[in-house]
Amino acid sequence: MSMLAEPVAASASLAAMPALLSLRGLSKRFGTLQALDDVSLDIAPAEIHALLGENGAGKSTLCNLVFGVYQPDAGTMSFDGAPYGPAGPAQALAQGIAMVHQHFSLVGDMTVVENLMLGQVSGVLRRNDYARSVDALSEEYGLALDPRARIADLSVGERQRVEIVKCLMRNPRLVVLDEPTAVLLPAEIEGLLAVCERVAAKGCSVVLVTHKLAEIRKVAHRATVLRGGRVVAHSTAPAREMVQLVRAMIQRDLDGLAAGAGAMLGAAAVASPVGVAHRPDTPETPSPASDEALQVDGLSVVDAEGTRRLENFTLIVNRGEIVGVAGVEGNGQAELAAALSGMVSAREGRFFVRGRDMSGATPKALSAAGVGVVPEDRHAVGCITGMSLAENLSLNRLDRFKRFGLLDRAALRRAALALMERFDVRAAGPDVAFGSLSGGNQQKAVLGREISTEGLVFLLAAQPTRGLDVGAVEAVYGQIRAACRDGAGVLLISSELDELIDVADRIIVLYRGRVMGHCPAEPGQRERIGAMMAGQAA
């Protein structure tokens, strides 16, 4: 990447400049939730400003106010010295504020240039002329992009570039990038940051919204931290004040945190304070005497289009052991999880739970065999949001609540209360709608249900901490470790490398559906794992 010589020096003068975008006392309330509370913030021209905060800190709400999706309850905004109050995204765009959302809005079957022309041109389509201007822009910002490629054929990083080009085509004066690094490989992150620097060098301000400070610290001139809807810290030298900023984000000292929580912030990847985390007393290498919870033998999964998603996957997970599966998302993890939870059947290969062949077994049979599954997509697979908490907590064992042929609601409630207590699921009561619980409590409930599967032998946890705040993350880790101590074998699939290093005993790396390699879960292996994640055999 290109290096801006000294971002810190540049930032000192930023405060003195007249702000491009100035927010004063913004507040926004949703029902009983004060999403933003008296937020003031200045974005200087040509500045790269990091907007930091955990999930639910108010970052998205702030972006949506600036982009005109919502209107503030109180406070004022000014842009380029004039009062600014967009009634909708169209007005924000017209004024020169563009946003790259976390979820892309691209049409998969159309080419890059066609996607860029959507809504921008009318009348006769002059693809070639437009493609030339896209080329010129790509060249200018170092965004390698083939305008004639089909979106469906592009990687996630490339699609993000298309979204960025879409913004830049409008010659914006301020670009907001929402969680831009979440979907990228380490090398792609470097590329993205280089683009941000070029954009800023051309005079356009960039706001990077993230909860992973470490990844963007190299380019951020200034940083603002939101917590609970308020501005709690501000830094003109974020690279030097990493620890303080992280502390401000989570209100806990980084040193006191388990590394897993640090990993959520991406801090463990760079900051030295986080060393090897305390690992519960599971053996480093499982003793030969311990028996096998799961044995996978040459499993291959082919998707509906006939693409091989998982290729000859072989693995043994012992009881009392946590095996981590690392890899950039979309490299076969979802298919592995689906096959092991009985949701899809494997094309080839078999797998055994405590020696019993469970290949092709139904989810019901797997549950009966002591397999617990925390699915990656909590809402689509893990729970039924339209049903009550109590019903969800016993969803896979409803037969226990029959009395004289009728549903024994009292027993269902008692069982729910017991699980809520044991797994610290906080809700007004067992009868509340599951959908009304916070993400963390939903996940604790799903985890609780699966861990309390009768005779738990093997627990499959796919991205169990995604979208959770630090407290919930710790609770989830604690429960997974406890299940492991109680003798279950655990397969932990995660895209957070630091989470795996902290929680797992050993790690396997998936790349394009194949196992790239194994290694012990130690911080020293980070480089090696990173290389394997990017497809380099180690």
Added chain:
Amino acid sequence: MNAVAALDLRFLQRPAVWVSVAAVFVAVLFGMVLVVATGASVPKALAAFADGAWGSPYAVAASINRTLALALVGIGFVIAQRANLTNVGGEGQIAVGGIAATAVSLYGGAASLPLPLSFLWPMLAAVLAGGLWGAIAGVLKARVGTNEVISTLLLSFVAVWMVYGAVQSESLLRQPMTNTATLPESQEIPDATKLPLLSADADTPLNAGLPIALLLAAVVAVALDRTVWGLRLRAIGLNPVAARRAGLRIAPTIVLVLFLAGALGGLAGAFMLQGDQGSLKARFSSGYGFDGLVVGLLARGSIAGVVAAALLFGFLRSGGISMEMQAGVPSALVLVIQGVIILLLAGAAFWIDRHKEAER
């Protein structure tokens, strides 16, 4: 009806109930406007309507008999709806039920059986026939993912034409042709196979269908709301993927649910045949299946709602027929009123959802 309504009066607290009531009210007002437009007198039309719907014990009983068939189809619709399946095949299920009941009554030896087997045996045949007819759509859905809305609807057309075919051929169910005026319909079924009347008094044709339907309504209401099975149906309806992950068996449930919905349709057919019709005619099902579907839709998932909507439609039908005969107002007016009710309710549901979203 009190027995069923008493099951759960809380439904009166739901805004949806009042939205339905308002929709009916507006639709009836609209119907009055149309009466004026046709040049008939509103008081006369209303009087004819009231006379036909509830003007005499006979009228009330006839309306209730109409209600029964509609309610059975509606109950079947609600069961399927709980599993997020939409059974629009009531018409065909009634038709195959009618065919089976006719065949068994006339040629299945039902008449020689002792009471109550003599009328229960054709009824059972109708239940099985309707159930299997519904289960075809269930198997298609479970096996190859065919949309049950399409399959049940198309199967209805097949079944309705099967009735036509059956009553056209003497080798099937047509009565022996004695002269050129012999109608294409089946023989009258033996008296022993008809539903026994509840009272000896012939003024009220209330028959044994009423207690059977009430019992079924109560059983289904309990099964849906107070059993593990009902909870499972709801889970599968709300999120089949999560339900499958939790070990619920989706495919067999889909087949079973459409079997049950079809079986209730078949039973409705048996009630119509063994109740007031007495013989299988070409236009046997005459729209009861589609009206029953609307009853199910209006009920918004509750069995008590089915009972209320079926009563409304049963009395509307009786009144409409009388209105045509006595006041010269086309009975299609009733269809218009039904249509307006449906439009209003669909619009209200849409508006309520939007309103809820805006609140959030």
